[in-house]
Amino acid sequence: MSYADLAVPSRALHLWRYTPWARIHPSTVDDVPSADPVRWEVGDGGVLAEATPRAQGSPDIARTFLAESNPSVWALRCSPDAPTVHVRAVASGHVAVGHLHIVAEGDATVVVHLSGEADWAGLHITAEVSDNVRFAYGLVNELSVNSKLLRCEDWTVGRDADVQHASLSMGGFRCKNDLRTRFTAPGSRLTQAVSVHGRGERHVDHHLEIHHDVGRTDSSLTVHSACDDRSHAIATGLLTIAEQANHCDAGQVFKNLLLSEKARAEAIPELEVLADEVAAAHGAASAPLDPNQMHYLMSRGLDAQESAALIVEGFMHDGFSSLTNSDLLEALRTRLTVHLECELKR
Template sequence: MSEVATVPTTRDEDWRYADGDYLAAAGAEALARWRTIEVAPGETERNCEVRLSGPEASGFVDRLRVHVGKGGRYEHFATIAAGRYARIEIEVTLDEGAHFEFGGVTLGGGDKRQEFVTRTIHAAPNCTSNQVVRAVHWGRSVGNFLGRIEIPQHSQKVDAAQNFRAILLEKGASANAKPELEIFADDVKAAHGAAIGALDDRAAFYMASRGIPPEVARKLLVRAFVADAFDSVEDDATRDDLVERTLAQLDEAAV
């Protein structure tokens, strides 16, 4: 007998920062739907996306399961600048020697609520993962990152890292980070870091003292901040395109 799909609520830990109104109005089947990707042993697959939608759009939930074979590599780089509520959820299972690279940016104003949710299962020894998430928000918008790393007892020599930083351009905007590490192996490296604040006024002042107009200095600082999430994209043209398409959504921001 198949399980009946139910609508999650903000009482569920994995949905604690979600938009309750959006969840209540969404269909249970749509929220329970997962896409799948299989990366063959020794192969590399990369996905790059900038998720946009019109101002009247309610948003979306996109859930993805990825299995990376032995020695394989999966890279996912994404910007969320979509409607009222938007969530990209990625669950990755890594075989021996496999790697997961993730770079994400949430960006928006008004009352948008945007989030990345990742679960990285290091299912075998010598696998690695690295996740970099940046959030830029203004108005009353919210940027969230919930990242779970699982390392079972037999998965020795694992190296896993997460890094989340947020810039709030106006009072009223907010960001939330929930790193979660479940580690049962003893020969591993696992680290996470999070920081939330405003633009660096000292850096802006230094740039202004060198003749750079304040508005230009602030945009340069935001550009460098956003570009961190895409630093691991090897192809220069692809990386520059991701940065430019992301920054194009900053027109209404108080930069």
């Protein structure tokens, strides 16, 4: 089905409630503008090769739009025993679109750094994690503060695989993230973590779907959003456990730190559990800066601005505390610290 055949999705769906298609589309919703390709650069341990376009599953307006804007696909393979593979995705021009397919046939750590000055960036990342593979992946969004981003990801996780999936969102003006993971075989685990730094008028929407189609699969999702100024962070989670998918253990936690009176954050976990013998939990909390934490840090010589910055940094790091891959954590920590130090100097 082509983009022209698809109806503009209803705002009644969680996915489109807070960032409707018209607000994230680069022009008008009837249009598929010509797009420049996202430029990919891969560091040591990774190899990029052009791949064949992937067949679309169920018709989805965002994925169809991205495929029609730029049908080319690049496949990333990691060398066995490679250190962390850093992939740079640079989005330039008016509209830039890229599709990266990650071939996760062996243990690896991949960090994608998204940057560039494009007015509008579209990114589609797909990955099939093979059986018994331990795969760690992070995406660091460092786009220009004026960019719009549409990011879709589709992951499938094989038998006894372990996936650590992190998103660090610091760039872009309006960002729509639609990240979906599907368990296809038992014994596998997903640990997914998202940290968002909202400032200025930034609008960051994460829609996170995790589908337990088979039993004996575990997932944990943690989303931390720190919102300052007039920024707006949204996180909607959709966790499904199929009827026969017993013995799953799944949890979602959403936390928001509100740093100004005009900052806003929504956290909407949603569970559809059809199996009986499962553990599924969710929680959401929003709070301003804790005055006791502020007093404690100020009593150690940090002024109010430094104290608040350290609390924000800690809050965002804490969003990744469920991850255990030290290389991935180090990469995220480094980028976050640099970003926040630059923010403090503004």
